[in-house]
Amino acid sequence: MNYKHLLYFRQVAKCGSVARASEQLHLTPQTISGQIQLLEEALGSPLFAKSGRGLVLTETGRLVLGYAEEIFSLGAEVEEAVREQPTKGRMLEFRVGVADAVPKSIAYRLIAPATQLPEPVRIVCREWKLDNLLAELALFRLDLVISDSPIPPSVSVRAFSHRLGASGVSFFATPALRERCSGEFPRCLDGAPLLLPSEDSAVGQRLRAWFLAHSLHPRVVGEFDDSALAKEFGRNGAGIFVGPTVLSHSIEKQCGVKTLGATVEVLDEFFAISVERRITHPCVAAITQAARNALFAVSVKGSAGR
Incomplete structure (x- = not known):
């Protein structure tokens, strides 16, 4: 699983749309959509469903978001531990x-x-x-x-x-x-x-x-x-x-x-x-x-x- 795929997925989940996520990540909407599609294909299940002009998480999407939050939390722990390591x-x-x-x-x-x-x-x-x-x-x-x-x-x-x-x-x-x-x-x-x-x-x-x-x-x-x-x-x-x-x-x-x-x-x-x-x-x-x-x-x- 690609770490960046999870990053793009989490940002879209928080923003509610690919367009807003692309603005915050400074990437084109096409790039984000393509990366999320690759993640969905790897998992074998859709992560988002359309709701009006925005996107909402599917049941699988909510499950994946929980794991993504934990993965990024652990990543932050790694950075913090290295930064605080005394020299x-x-x-x-x-x-x-x-x-x-x-x-x-x-x-x-x-x-x-x-x-x-x-x-x-x-x-x-x-x-x-x-x-x-x-x-x-x-x-x-x-x-x-x-x-x-x-x-x-x-x-x-x-x-x-x-x-x-x-x-x-x-x-x-x-x-x-x-x-x-x-x-x-x-x-x-x-x-x-x-x-x-x-x-x-x-x-x-x-x-x-x-x-x-x-x-x-x-x-x-x-x-x-x-x-x-x-x-x-x-x-x-x-x-x-x-x-x-x-x-x-x-x-x-x-x-x-x-x-x-x-x-x-x-x-x-x-x-x-x-x-x-x-x-x-x-x-x-x-x-x-x-x-x-x-x-x-x-x-x-x-x-x-x-």
């Missing part, structure tokens, strides 16, 4: 985007292994909304996106979600606020002042569903996109805040707070999203291996409610 005396640049819902402490622990490679690495880190980061990833302006959710179905980006791991969530409060919370966990949350992740975040949605399932009605005094800001409010006594149980000891020490309780019914998940189906970038490989073998290696069963 002697040159620093490897690693461009990573972090979704704003990911806790800063988790993001640091996930990215840190990329700095420990044998070759020198320069990290360029961006924090933004997930859909904006995925757009940058699609344009190859980022090597990796770290998120608390896989690629949303509504986002049309040719990329792959690699699950890094998950942690249960814990609830933290200052000693003074903890004293005012009556009853056992989780009943002590009922009516208590709470600082919640925003509804846009995956863990925020899971927490709200968990409250409903347990008939809990905390008094929400703040909602935050930035978990670090919620933590700052929490350490100053504004309300109870949540964080990944895997970091509970670190959060207690850093903020001078105590754990009210923890649950594994609400999972805080983390994903590495890249254009690579098979991970080859050395920094991405280091991140995924360290996350699965160290940071999230302990089962969430160890986070059972207290």
